[in-house]
Amino acid sequence: MSRExxxxxxxxxxxxRFLDAVYRIxxxxxxxxxxxxxxxxxxxxxxxxxxxxxxxxxxxxGVESAGKWQPGYERWxxxxxxxxxxxxxxxxxxxxxxxxxxxxTEAVPETDEALLEPSPRLIxxxxxxxxxxxxxxxLNLLAAAxxxxxxxxxxxHGPPKSGxxxxxxxxxxxxxxAKERFDGCMHIQRTASDKSPREPWLGxxxxxxxxxxxxxxxxxxxxxxxxxxMKIRSSQDGKIKFDGEMLPKDxxxxxADFTGFNDNWWIGLSALHNLFALEHxxxxxxxxxxYPQWDDEELFQHARLINGALIAKIHTVEWTPGIxxxxxxxxxxxxxxxxxPERWLHLLLGADNEVSRGIxxxxxxxxxxxxxxxxxxxxxxxMHPLLPDVVRIHSxxxxxxxxxxxxxxQGSKTRALMEDHKLANVLYSLGIQxxxxxxxxxxxxxxxxxKKDTPRGEPEIPLMDMAAVDIxxxxxxxxxxxxxxxxxxxxxxxxxxxxITSITDDADKMREIYKDVDRVDLLVGLMAEDxxxxxxxxxxxxRAFILMASRRLKSDRFFxxxxxxxIYTELGMDWIQxxxxxxxxxxxxPELGTALEGVNNSFSPWxxxxxxxxx
Amino acid sequence: xRITIPGIIRxxxxxxxxxxxxxxxxxxxxxxxxxxxxxxxxxxxxxLAVFRxxxxxxxxxxxDRADRLRSDRQKELEEALAETRTLLKRVAPETGALAxxxxxGSTNRPPEIIVQQMVGRLFFxxxxxxEESYDAARALQTWVSGGPIKSYLLKLSGELKRSLDLxxxxxxxxxxxxxxxxxxxxxxxxxxxxxxxxxxxxxxLQKLSPQEAILATLRAPKQVVRETRDAGRVCGKHLGARxxxxxRLECARRQNPGTGLEFFANGWNRCPAHAIVPALLAxxxxxxxxxxx
Numbered sequence: 001m002s003r004e005x006x007x008x009x010x011x012x013x014x015x016x017r018f019l020d021a022v023y024r025i026x027x028x029x030x031x032x033x034x035x036x037x038x039x040x041x042x043x044x045x046x047x048x049x050x051x052x053x054x055x056x057x058x059x060x061x062g063v064e065s066a067g068k069w070q071p072g073y074e075r076w077x078x079x080x081x082x083x084x085x086x087x088x089x090x091x092x093x094x095x096x097x098x099x100x101x102x103x104x105t106e107a108v109p110e111t112d113e114a115l116l117e118p119s120p121r122l123i124x125x126x127x128x129x130x131x132x133x134x135x136x137x138x139l140n141l142l143a144a145a146x147x148x149x150x151x152x153x154x155x156x157h158g159p160p161k162s163g164x165x166x167x168x169x170x171x172x173x174x175x176x177x178a179k180e181r182f183d184g185c186m187h188i189q190r191t192a193s194d195k196s197p198r199e200p201w202l203g204x205x206x207x208x209x210x211x212x213x214x215x216x217x218x219x220x221x222x223x224x225x226x227x228x229x230m231k232i233r234s235s236q237d238g239k240i241k242f243d244g245e246m247l248p249k250d251x252x253x254x255x256a257d258f259t260g261f262n263d264n265w266w267i268g269l270s271a272l273h274n275l276f277a278l279e280h281x282x283x284x285x286x287x288x289x290x291y292p293q294w295d296d297e298e299l300f301q302h303a304r305l306i307n308g309a310l311i312a313k314i315h316t317v318e319w320t321p322g323i324x325x326x327x328x329x330x331x332x333x334x335x336x337x338x339x340x341p342e343r344w345l346h347l348l349l350g351a352d353n354e355v356s357r358g359i360x361x362x363x364x365x366x367x368x369x370x371x372x373x374x375x376x377x378x379x380x381x382x383m384h385p386l387l388p389d390v391v392r393i394h395s396x397x398x399x400x401x402x403x404x405x406x407x408x409x410q411g412s413k414t415r416a417l418m419e420d421h422k423l424a425n426v427l428y429s430l431g432i433q434x435x436x437x438x439x440x441x442x443x444x445x446x447x448x449x450x451k452k453d454t455p456r457g458e459p460e461i462p463l464m465d466m467a468a469v470d471i472x473x474x475x476x477x478x479x480x481x482x483x484x485x486x487x488x489x490x491x492x493x494x495x496x497x498x499x500i501t502s503i504t505d506d507a508d509k510m511r512e513i514y515k516d517v518d519r520v521d522l523l524v525g526l527m528a529e530d531x532x533x534x535x536x537x538x539x540x541x542x543r544a545f546i547l548m549a550s551r552r553l554k555s556d557r558f559f560x561x562x563x564x565x566x567i568y569t570e571l572g573m574d575w576i577q578x579x580x581x582x583x584x585x586x587x588x589x590p591e592l593g594t595a596l597e598g599v600n601n602s603f604s605p606w607x608x609x610x611x612x613x614x615x
Numbered sequence: 616x617r618i619t620i621p622g623i624i625r626x627x628x629x630x631x632x633x634x635x636x637x638x639x640x641x642x643x644x645x646x647x648x649x650x651x652x653x654x655x656x657x658x659x660x661x662x663l664a665v666f667r668x669x670x671x672x673x674x675x676x677x678x679d680r681a682d683r684l685r686s687d688r689q690k691e692l693e694e695a696l697a698e699t700r701t702l703l704k705r706v707a708p709e710t711g712a713l714a715x716x717x718x719x720g721s722t723n724r725p726p727e728i729i730v731q732q733m734v735g736r737l738f739f740x741x742x743x744x745x746e747e748s749y750d751a752a753r754a755l756q757t758w759v760s761g762g763p764i765k766s767y768l769l770k771l772s773g774e775l776k777r778s779l780d781l782x783x784x785x786x787x788x789x790x791x792x793x794x795x796x797x798x799x800x801x802x803x804x805x806x807x808x809x810x811x812x813x814x815x816x817x818x819x820l821q822k823l824s825p826q827e828a829i830l831a832t833l834r835a836p837k838q839v840v841r842e843t844r845d846a847g848r849v850c851g852k853h854l855g856a857r858x859x860x861x862x863r864l865e866c867a868r869r870q871n872p873g874t875g876l877e878f879f880a881n882g883w884n885r886c887p888a889h890a891i892v893p894a895l896l897a898x899x900x901x902x903x904x905x906x907x908x
Contacts, residue, residue: 103649105649105679106649106844108645108679108681109681111681198684200670200672200673201667201670202684203673203678203679203682203684204678204680204681204682204683204685483845483856484844484845487651487856487857493856516845516847517846518845518856
């Protein structure tokens with residue numbers, strides 16, 4: 001069996017071939033985002049098929065076996081993601097390798113000298129550092145928390161490795177603290193390496209493991225292994241354990257709640273974890289009423305499936321159109337989940353087509369490689385500029401407001417703050433504040449000199465410049481730099497800095513630092529690039545997104561072949577169909593009603609509640 | 616020299632020995648070809664892409680510099696091929712037959728088949744070459760360096776696949792052996808032919824030492840193909856992204872003989888046969904010389 005497909009191949013239909021050819025010609029004259037809505041949405045479908053054919057690359061699994069089969073795996077998700085694909089049980093399970101969206105020969109890191117050029121610290125200081133907060137005015141801070149919540153579901157490279165650190169020379173005048181310097185250099189730890197035996201066809205491409213399950217399975221709530229999952233569960237009526245109004249404290253991770261994945265903890269994550277743990281328990285109550293004979297296991301596993309699918313739906317039809325507010329995206333994302341409403345399109349495409357009916361419930365398809373999260377997808381989700389410098393916590397009851405530096409709403413300080421201010425107030429506060437825009441010179445400065453809390457029993461993590469770390473992560477993992485990345489996801493290379501951005505200062509600064517446009521780092525290019533109308537992130541990042549966002553659904557048995565009442569129950573299907581972020585918020589915190597009144601998308605700014613005595 | 620026709624080709628030839636060495640060592644220039652940059656690039660990349668096993672294992676000559684498997688295999692092979700005395704003994708019948716050919720111009724079997732068998736036996740003592748196996752090697756060589764029509768016909772007729780299958784089967788799946796017996800051997804065949812011509816002229820066979828004969832007959836491969844992934848500078852020359860870089864090895868070697876360009880002697884991609892090939896040729900010349908006396 002060839003490693004290119006491991007049994008999987010992309011077979012375009014006649015219509016897909018036709019659309020591909022047509023849009024290749026159309027796009028010579030008109031960019032997709034300038035087309036009328038329906039034509040633009042089909043242009044995106046053509047891009048997606050092209051990417052499915054050329055941009056999925058298998059890197060091997062990196063694990064010997066999927067572990068023991070357990071009864072029930074045919075009906076519900078295993079804790080570690082194994083047996084989602086019954087024919088390829090290792091696919092997507094925790095600790096398997098990240099795949100790639102570029103050919104393996106393009107995923108080879110540069111050698112040591114070029115790897116540090118230009119200095120990531122220089123880029124951090126000159127191009128990324130925030131001078132003035134640039135707000136994303138169409139979004140709220142819940143949208144920033146949400147994407148981190150989701151990323152913690154999809155991937156983690158695990159804690160970085162000490163020893164053999166990258167040594168980044170510091171120029172004279174750099175404000176990096178003297179006690180954190182090593183021979184005049186800043187140290188950046190490397191990503192934990194993959195020690196599993198390498199297949200000969202990998203060539204020089206490095207491989208790394210995903211410590212989380214790759215599937216969209218709400219693993220951030222439920223954990224990525226069975227032992228952890230059992231500790232999260234209350235073992236009663238399928239519910240998640242609570243300690244009073246909140247998830248229990250994590251004894252090993254000061255300030256964090258005990259949940260599936262609680263790294264990089266802050267109040268935004270705590271709010272969402274608690275909210276969806278409450279939602280899980282509400283689903284359990286509903287299931288128990290409908291199926292009183294079910295035991296704890298049946299209730300838990302069904303509630304997990306339903307809650308996970310609801311989270312995926314919210315991401316698809318609310319968060320994504322929120323951050324990518326282009327009419328074609330509004331149409332396409334709704335279609336991705338529930339199909340297109342136009343009947344003539346059903347006749348044209350066939351009723352079972354994923355565009356006609358939406359991906360959920362359509363046939364599972366891995367396209368040209370076994371499913372895995374990819375290094376390139378990880379790279380385009382580097383979105384730290386979303387974080388503001390301060391968070392203002394409001395009280396719904398009293399109207400009082402407290403402004404707190406972001407550094408003090410995260411890590412070990414999180415739990416106490418959540419207990420003091422209560423979940424509803426935190427959610428409201430996140431709902432009315434804007435996050436940062438994903439642009440150059442908007443990287444939060446507290447992250448550029450950041451001391452991360454170390455979980456108990458783990459070695460101390462040195463002071464980090466996260467902006468420099470972000471740059472180095474892409475470089476060390478062999479993610480192509482911006483211009484080559486563009487080419488490999490089907491866009492034209494740019495030939496000048498001015499083609500990336502119309503902001504002259506930014507183009508000049510990039511020229512000064514990089515000299516050659518081919519050297520621009522992916523992160524910098526993505527943050528600099530001029531955006532299509534309504535977009536919150538770049539069109540280049542969006543190409544990886546077109547492919548992977550639908551793949552998370554299309555490859556997953558529980559969103560496709562097994563997205564049916566026999567697996568989810570009728571109640572479950574209705575729950576997913578009838579709920580949204582807003583209904584989840586209002587179910588558990590009805591006091592948010594005024595703030596959410598008339599708000600169509602919970603990730604856009606909510607109403608500011610004005611109390612009578614404050615008028 | 617450079618040619619750029621947008622959408623068709625972006626090509627640069629390097630012939631200066633310093634430039635060739637610098638390009639070979641430079642991080643800007645890669646061995647693997649992406650097929651991006653123009654139709655010609657796509658066609659050449661597609662040609663080289665066939666040299667992999669069914670599971671995708673790429674032949675060593677097409678592996679990248681940073682490929683650990685390549686460097687491990689290179690080291691292993693270099694060590695194995697450094698056992699020149701043992702290997703010369705193993706291929707004594709073949710070197711004897713080639714010596715007779717150099718001396719007399721005739722042999723019982725075509726010399727190219729003997730060369731292929733000799734090369735194969737460096738890997739497997741019982742490797743048996745035949746007319747079919749040599750035809751397969753020639754077909755693969757044509758596939759690599761022939762024009763588009765010849766290549767198309769090779770593919771269309773199924774000869775390419777048959778040849779590849781035969782070579783890999785004879786090499787027992789060893790990609791280094793497959794590469795040596797399909798591609799690398801042609802340079803040795805040409806060298807033996809040049810030795811024969813050299814031996815026929817005046818009384819060179821008596822007069823010239825094996826080292827002198829090797830110096831006069833051994834050539835570097837005509838050219839190797841590389842690609843720039845991104846734009847960069849090599850020896851002060853700017854190469855654009857996705858430029859097909861042709862390193863004209865033989866041309867460079869002629870300008871500066873004795874620098875080891877035949878085997879990229881000082882490069883990361885040093886030919887693992889850099890010791891055994893001169894030893895084999897020396898043995899052939901020595902035996903031919905002894906036969907003449």
